[in-house]
Amino acid sequence: MTRLERNDRIIRLALLLVAFSAVSILIVITAFIFSEGTPIMFRHGPGRFLLGLDWYPSEKLFGLLPMIVGSFSVTAGALLVGVPTSLACAVVLTQFASKRTARVLKPVIELLAGIPSVVYGFIGIVVIVPFIRDNLGGPGLSVLAAAIVLGIMILPTVISISVDAFQALPPSYREGSIALGATVWQTVRMVLLPAARSGIVAAVILGMGRAIGETMAVIMIAGNAAAVPTSPLAPVRTLTSNIALEMGYASGEHREALFATGVILFVIIMILNTLANRASARRKV
């Protein structure tokens, strides 16, 4: 074996080690969350965790249903706000905008992803929350406020993946449709959108993952009441905020229950990621 070959092998092994250390961190985190969070679920019964309405850790009541419903309602609201806007943006960027406009628009949208979430939360509490309180009623800290802010926060994710989905389509689809006499809008609606569907689904699911995992901005604007929200104007607590809010002082079973919250969040996000992977895998076939 020459020296160069030996060096090559050493470097290959070293890089492999580094790569595996990243994977092993994921394994360690998973094992840790599950080992801390699952015993209490089985001690009290998973049903009481998943379906219980009362979150009073000091009375040993650990019902997480309000937080599960909270996470899903806030996420659904965020998709309602963010997905139509994102799709419109993606269509404009790939079909209607001139190259020059696109060159300006795209970096600006990507810049949105660089704004820290605490800044979104701050804008939410200073602008959106008082607006909702004064004009629509309720305390302002609400599902709606969180949905609007999260809807804006998922824009860069959903836009850039949808743009990729449109750009991955063969140019002949568009050209053929235009050649048959369809307008650009008819082409988008009847040819391109259906063809890019799986890519768009993947974009939406990744946006969903982003929304469900966001914590800081949500704590600031959602009000964090541990009750199932009865209207879009009611305060709400998500799974992530539940952990972040109470970790500071929690001890004993309370702390374990917060890890159990993490387990549920982990499972939800795993399911979402798997769905996203399958949707984008189908696109390539």
Add this chain to the structure above:
Amino acid sequence: MSSPRQRNAQVPSASRRLRFLRRSGGADVLLIAVLGGALLASGCSRGASGGGLTVAGSTSIQPFADHWAEIYQKLHPDLVVNVQGGGSSAGIQAARSGAAQIGMSSRELKPDEKDLTAFVVARDGLAVIVHPANPLDDIGLDGVRAVFAGRIGSWDELGRGSGRITVVTREEGSGTRGAFQEMVMRKGRIAREAIVEDSNGTVRAIVAQDPHAIGYISLGLVDPTVKALALDGVDASDANILAGRYALVRPFLFVTSGTPRPDAQAFLDFILSDDGQELVESGGLLRAR
């Protein structure tokens, strides 16, 4: 409130993360820490008495006691003071068993704990606050309880003002919530629908912003952006608190078993001295006397 009452923000917030680690195992951690502290102290006995002083108990007092101990050790470099959490009950238990020379309790001693000696080192008040524009100035303790339990949902029912009430509370596990639960709610629950914020500061900010809101914070943190309500006709003023008329005041107790050991007595004397009480006030608490 005047400036000396401003809470020294660094003290509680810096120790909050530590507290999570320390409290993680509750009593076990306390025991290990006490044993470890004893070993450590015997290993490097610097004090004349031949061992460190252990102060353990209430997590509400702990951040302040940490700060007091730090200052005290600067003045007396030959003395070691270990401050540990664990909760009031664990602290009282530790004082009785001798695991700690001083137990910290943020509640009064129960009848079966009266064999121990308690010293009030400081006091912490709770203020029930509303928006400055709220026409309500006075509320009964029963009224506060009914509002936070969700039985009263609008200001009209309280006689002054109108519209729904936005209840703002602290998160489960917080010492301030614990004190409010004990002194106001007693066995009752704070309504699920209440908005939850994770610090005195954010509760104050929400109440300052929302004309319909009501919340509670540590008395030392009341400022002109919010209005502290009188309780059953008694203002949350210094005079009323000192006279014991204001209802929502809890003592911060140092508990010892019998006569304090000389080094425990010295630490106690330091906190009760004028300098020590000034330290208490600068932390946002009320003087013991």
